[in-house]
Amino acid sequence: MKHFQNLLYLILSVSILLTACDSESPVAVEPIPVFSTSELSGGETTIFDASSHAFSIPAPNLSEAALEKHLEGDVEFEAVFVTAPAVVNPGLGPIYNNVSCINCHSRDGRGRPPDAGEGLVSLLFRLSLPKTEDAMGGKPPTPVPGFGRQLNNRAIVDTNPEGKVKIEYTEQTLTTADGTRVHLRYPNYTLTETYQPLPENVEVSPRVAPAVFGLGLLEAIPEDAILAYADENDADGDGISGKPNYVWNAIEQRYTLGRFGWKANQPTLRQQVAAAYNDDMGITTSLFMVENAAGQSQLTEHSATPEVSDEILDVVTFYVQTLAVPARRNVDNPQVKHGEQLFAKAQCASCHVPTFRTGILKGVPSVSNQTIHPYTDLLLHDMGPGLADNRPDFHASGSEWRTPPLWGIGLVQRVNGHTNFLHDGRARGLMEAILWHGGEAEASRQAVEQMSKAERDALIAFLESL
Ligand code: HEC
Ligand code: HEC
Ligand SMILES: [Ca+2]
Ligand SMILES: [Ca+2]
Ligand SMILES: [Ca+2]
Incomplete structure (x- = not known):
């Protein structure tokens, strides 16, 4: 070789x-x-495919047995669940948000808010009551009586959905230093037709489904490497803190570092997947045996055995651990290179950290010991009042969000047919997403506002090469 x-x-x-x-x-x-090493976003799990299937390809370095397991997981990820009793995939609901994983994570990519007149598909609403610290010093969101942790807007026959959501957008205009006007869309949500009244002090957090490739690599980043970027009290004075979330780990029965979800509210992919079955589809697993409809009068049956087996939970977890990361494109294009410099100069890289080296993820050698370019620090940052949902999630405050990875972001249009970004999909393009940055990212946004049109175009060209 x-x-x-x-x-x-x-x-x-x-x-x-x-x-x-x-x-x-x-x-x-x-x-x-x-190959330039900077093209290899996912190390040896990188694939060279920029088609509409770019997020759906198994890591190329899987062994034959591992590939088989991945493909079994793929089938389960696409499985459509139905009302019990049924021969295939029973257990849906009684209340739920969608009937399969892939319906929200379309093409293993990202969801979006509904178009006018369309129902909710891949945008969901987490609910809670104001939290209090528990005996172990943790800050779990308090479920809402009668509604639990999330608004389930769909239900099986003879059961009422918990409610619906009305979304209205208002536009505001931002003018950059060179006089360019950029329109920013701001959502307003009203929970309607709830099956029983919601408490006045309910907290609501809108979240679109993120893409699910490359996640095993993020799980394999050593905790120390993440914590090395944490600077909660901004000791180095650059205006950027970075705070780890510590969330309930149902397997270890203690609080551990959160990595997944828009607020780093899930500690592991196995738990994230089990929570998705439970919260999003009304399906129990050995990890979460209590139906999401527990405590509601409309829950009549409760299966004594998990509705989804550990074997399925295993393969679906493995599936989201082992989807390949698409390679970067046009890395040597001068405009892209210029954009990469501007990205660093505007301090974007302080949160969207370009490079990590993974450690060992047990049972998943393909994602272990890889040099990767995810453009995230997996930490929480205060993004200012414009992006705040005002719903704390463990240690994440109402205005803190986890830095999302930017790898593959230039392919979202190709794969998902839209360019809706940010946690609620409000941004209609990359520039709109950037111009929503506030709080710790205030200086970054201002730097972008001061850029010339050519510089802003270069920054976007760089993001589109990811
Ligand atoms: C109703 C839509 C919906 C369904 C159905 C759904 N998800 Fe998700 N998924 C989401 C949303 C929204 C998030 C972000 C959650 C958060 O921030 O708390 C998410 C997050 C995730 C993540 C973490 C991604 C990241 O970058 O942190 C994984 C992995 C995942 N889902 C897998 C699954 C699997 C597996 C299934 C099926 C068992 C599934 N999801 C079903 C909407 C959905
Ligand atoms: C202080 C940390 C921080 C800095 C600095 C920062 N970002 Fe972000 N970025 C975030 C967080 C957190 C989000 C998610 C916010 C949300 O969804 O509400 C985000 C979201 C994004 C998104 C949308 C991602 C998605 O998946 O929807 C893009 C694109 C982006 N940032 C680019 C940039 C660029 C370009 C810069 C520099 C000009 C920058 N960011 C600076 C933390 C940061
Ligand atoms: Ca069920
Ligand atoms: Ca609910
Ligand atoms: Ca700092």
Whole structure:
């Protein structure tokens, strides 16, 4: 392999020498690598595919047995659940948000808010009452009596959905230093047709389904490496803090570092998946045996055995751990390179951390010991009042969000047919998403507002290369 690579360098060098001879001033020739390392966003799990399937491809470095397990998980991720009793995939509801994982995580990508006149599909609303600290010093969200942790807007026959949501947008305009006007859309949510009155002091958090590729790599980042970026009291004075969330770990029965979800509110992918079955689909697993409708008069039956087996929970977890990360494109394009410099200069990289080295994730060698480029620190940041949901989630305050990874963001249009970004999908494009940044990212946003049009275009070209 090494020989082959050297040979390749040689051939490339010779051909460059030949072309160099044509020009006026021949330049010294360095061997150039076949792939730039910066293209390999997911290390050895990277795939070179920029098609509409870019988020749905198994990591190319899986063993044959691992690939088989991944493909079993793929089938379960797409499985449509129905009302019990049924032969295949029973247990749906009685109240739920959607009938399969893939219905929300469309093409393993991201969801969006509904269009005018459309019902909720891949946007859901977490609910809670103002929290109090528990005996162990944790801050779990307090479920709302009769509604639990989330508004379940769909229900099986003869059962009432918990309610509906009316979304109205208002527009505000921001003018950049060079006089360009950018429109920002601000959502207003009203919970309607609730099956019983909601308490006055209910807290509501809108969240769209994020993409599910590359997640095993994020799970494999050593905790120390994440905590190294935490700077809760901004000791280095750069205006950016970065705070770890500590969330309830149902497997370990203690509080551990949160990594997944828009507020880093889930500690592991296994728990995230089990919670999705439970909260989003009304399906019990060994991890969460209590139906999401518990405590409601409309819950008549309660299965004594998990509605989804541990085998299925295993393979679905493995599936979201082992989806490949798409490679970057156009890394050597001068505009993209310029944009990358501006990204660093505007301090974007302080939160959207470009590079991590993964440790060992037990049972998942393909994501272990990889150099990756996720553009996240997995920490919480105060993003200001404009983005606040005012619903704390464990240690995340009402205005704190986890930095989302930016890898693959340039392919969202291709895969999902939209460019709705941020936790509630309010942004209709990358620039709108950036211009919502406030709080700790205030200086970053101001830097972007001060940029010339050419610089803003370069920044976007860089993001689109991810
Ligand atoms: C109703 C829509 C919906 C359904 C159905 C759904 N999800 Fe999700 N999923 C979401 C939302 C919204 C989030 C973000 C949750 C949060 O921030 O708390 C999410 C988060 C995730 C994450 C974490 C992603 C990240 O980057 O942190 C994983 C993994 C995931 N879901 C897997 C699944 C699996 C597996 C299923 C099926 C068992 C499923 N989801 C069903 C909407 C859905
Ligand atoms: C203080 C930390 C911080 C800084 C600095 C920062 N971001 Fe972010 N970024 C976030 C967080 C947190 C979110 C999620 C906010 C939300 O969804 O409400 C986000 C969201 C985004 C998104 C949308 C991602 C998605 O999945 O929807 C983009 C694009 C983005 N940032 C780009 C940038 C760029 C470009 C810069 C520099 C100009 C920047 N960010 C600076 C923390 C930061
Ligand atoms: Ca059920
Ligand atoms: Ca509920
Ligand atoms: Ca700091």
